[in-house]
Amino acid sequence: MIEPIIQFVDVHKSFESANGVVQKVLRGVNLSIRPGMTTVIGGASGQGKSVTVKLILGLMKPDSGQILVEGKDVSVMGSKELNEIRSNFGVVFQGVAPFDSMTVFENVALPLREKTRLSKQEIRKRVMASLEQFGLMGHEEKFPAQLSGGMLKRVGLARALQLQPKIMLFDEPTTGLDPARSLEIYRLFYKIQKEMGYTAVIVSHDIPKIFNLADQVVVMHEGMAKVFSSSEEIQWSQDPIIQDFVQMTMGHIYQSTAENE
Amino acid sequence: MQVVLKQIEILGEYVLWHINELGGMGLFLFYSIRGFFRRPFRFAAFLNEIQFIGANSFVVIFFTAIFTGMVLGVQGYYTLSKFGSEGLLGSAVALTLIRELGPVLTALMVTGRAGSAMCAELGIMRITQQVDALECMAIDPYRFLITPKFLATIVAVPLLTLIFVVVGIFGGYLTGVKLLGVNPGAFFSGMEQSVLNKDINLGIIKSFVFAVIIVWICTGKGYLLYRARVGFGSGSVSRVTTRAVVLSSITVLIWDYLITALLL
Numbered sequence: 170m171i172e173p174i175i176q177f178v179d180v181h182k183s184f185e186s187a188n189g190v191v192q193k194v195l196r197g198v199n200l201s202i203r204p205g206m207t208t209v210i211g212g213a214s215g216q217g218k219s220v221t222v223k224l225i226l227g228l229m230k231p232d233s234g235q236i237l238v239e240g241k242d243v244s245v246m247g248s249k250e251l252n253e254i255r256s257n258f259g260v261v262f263q264g265v266a267p268f269d270s271m272t273v274f275e276n277v278a279l280p281l282r283e284k285t286r287l288s289k290q291e292i293r294k295r296v297m298a299s300l301e302q303f304g305l306m307g308h309e310e311k312f313p314a315q316l317s318g319g320m321l322k323r324v325g326l327a328r329a330l331q332l333q334p335k336i337m338l339f340d341e342p343t344t345g346l347d348p349a350r351s352l353e354i355y356r357l358f359y360k361i362q363k364e365m366g367y368t369a370v371i372v373s374h375d376i377p378k379i380f381n382l383a384d385q386v387v388v389m390h391e392g393m394a395k396v397f398s399s400s401e402e403i404q405w406s407q408d409p410i411i412q413d414f415v416q417m418t419m420g421h422i423y424q425s426t427a428e429n430e
Numbered sequence: 431m432q433v434v435l436k437q438i439e440i441l442g443e444y445v446l447w448h449i450n451e452l453g454g455m456g457l458f459l460f461y462s463i464r465g466f467f468r469r470p471f472r473f474a475a476f477l478n479e480i481q482f483i484g485a486n487s488f489v490v491i492f493f494t495a496i497f498t499g500m501v502l503g504v505q506g507y508y509t510l511s512k513f514g515s516e517g518l519l520g521s522a523v524a525l526t527l528i529r530e531l532g533p534v535l536t537a538l539m540v541t542g543r544a545g546s547a548m549c550a551e552l553g554i555m556r557i558t559q560q561v562d563a564l565e566c567m568a569i570d571p572y573r574f575l576i577t578p579k580f581l582a583t584i585v586a587v588p589l590l591t592l593i594f595v596v597v598g599i600f601g602g603y604l605t606g607v608k609l610l611g612v613n614p615g616a617f618f619s620g621m622e623q624s625v626l627n628k629d630i631n632l633g634i635i636k637s638f639v640f641a642v643i644i645v646w647i648c649t650g651k652g653y654l655l656y657r658a659r660v661g662f663g664s665g666s667v668s669r670v671t672t673r674a675v676v677l678s679s680i681t682v683l684i685w686d687y688l689i690t691a692l693l694l
Contacts, residue, residue: 252568260566266559
């Protein structure tokens with residue numbers, strides 16, 4: 170059996186709000202992600218999807234439990250080790266988090282400038298090549314505020330992929346995009362995954378669209394993670410919570426197929 | 431009894447929060463200084479910050495200084511003429527500017543102009559996850575964001591203070607000599623005799639200390655926005671910026687007194 174690249178072992182996480190109410194976001198999450206796989210983490214808003222991403226990256230510490238990345242627990246790591254682990258990651262945040270005082274070119278070039286010793290010409294060549302690949306040619310001197318949502322996501326993808334990460338984390342890749350643009354982003358993501366072979370973790374509330382990409386679907390509900398190995402499995406699940414979720418996100422078409430059987 | 435306990439609880443929480451905040455700011459300073467020694471050094475960013483904090487503050491500093499000097503000239507003349515010692519106007523103006531007003535007013539102007547901007551910039555970078563993005567790329571955000579601002583402020587503020595003092599003395603000369611007719615020879619020779627090296631040193635030490643206070647508080651408050659309990663979103667940035675400017679101005683004035691008292 171292949172060792173999982175990311176593994177959650179009984180992870181608990183709660184937050185205290187300003188008025189002292191403790192909200193348990195994760196209550197014993199178990200999860201394993203094998204290398205090269207695409208995992209989609211779904212669930213309604215506020216069920217701890219983004220928290221899961223932040224835990225993987227070590228931006229947050231769990232209250233208890235282990236988060237293993239390549240077999241090492243990120244929740245107990247010092248900053249040096251954490252930096253080593255993080256250099257394996259490419260991350261596209263929900264809002265992309267572009268450096269808004271830098272141009273598109275500078276944004277995409279940043280990881281190469283900071284983390285490699287490549288010459289200026291080499292960096293320029295690589296960045297231009299990837300801008301070409303992501304259909305951003307001619308926009309390299311623009312600032313993030315001058316771009317459309319779809320272009321911004323592509324800038325985020327291009328930036329995250331510069332250092333050829335082993336693991337790509339993609340938080341809400343299509344929020345705020347129209348269906349055509351979302352599809353385009355997914356196609357791009359899938360195409361590049363084929364080329365680079367990274368492990369993909371996609372956090373999304375619109376699961377149906379990415380079902381075709383997913384090797385594993387995780388539905389977060391009330392602090393627990395339910396793992397499904399295929400889209401069929403999730404559609405035929407007898408769990409009322411999952412049925413609700415499927416019905417809400419996929420509409421009645423799937424439901425009526427079930428009734429016809 | 432319940433009410434009393436509740437009050438003690440609130441007081442305790444308040445004290446703990448402030449100690450926590452102080453610890454956070456202490457660590458922030460430590461990481462920022464560590465950033466000075468990490469490579470690659472962002473020289474272009476450093477120059478940009480010097481331009482923003484230093485060169486672009488010139489106009490503000492110039493006008494503040496010239497009018498401060500002019501007022502000192504008029505007020506000094508008024509006071510000194512009561513004792514018939516208008517000839518001392520030059521040394522009065524110069525000493526006041528070098529020892530006190532130069533460093534303090536420069537620091538307050540830089541806080542208002544550049545300190546607020548640094549705080550807001552870092553606060554926005556925090557709430558839009560740009561700091562997280564840097565951490566995820568394994569780029570030290572302190573080295574990347576804070577170090578250029580720290581060094582630039584430490585270079586720019588003493589230089590701006592020197593400009594302030596020179597322009598201020600010129601302002602005093604304008605009103606004292608040109609307008610009110612003090613003898614120019616007395617104005618400048620009095621200055622030469624009364625201003626000692628230790629006065630200039632005091633001014634320079636103050637300007638360095640103020641530079642560190644400004645950049646530490648303003649960048650620290652913005653960068654550690656999430657610790658500040660100022661709410662969320664764009665409102666939190668504006669509130670934390672106000673707080674940083676107020677705190678930094680007050681701290682400058684307190685330290686002004688402490689340094690003067692210690693080094694007199």
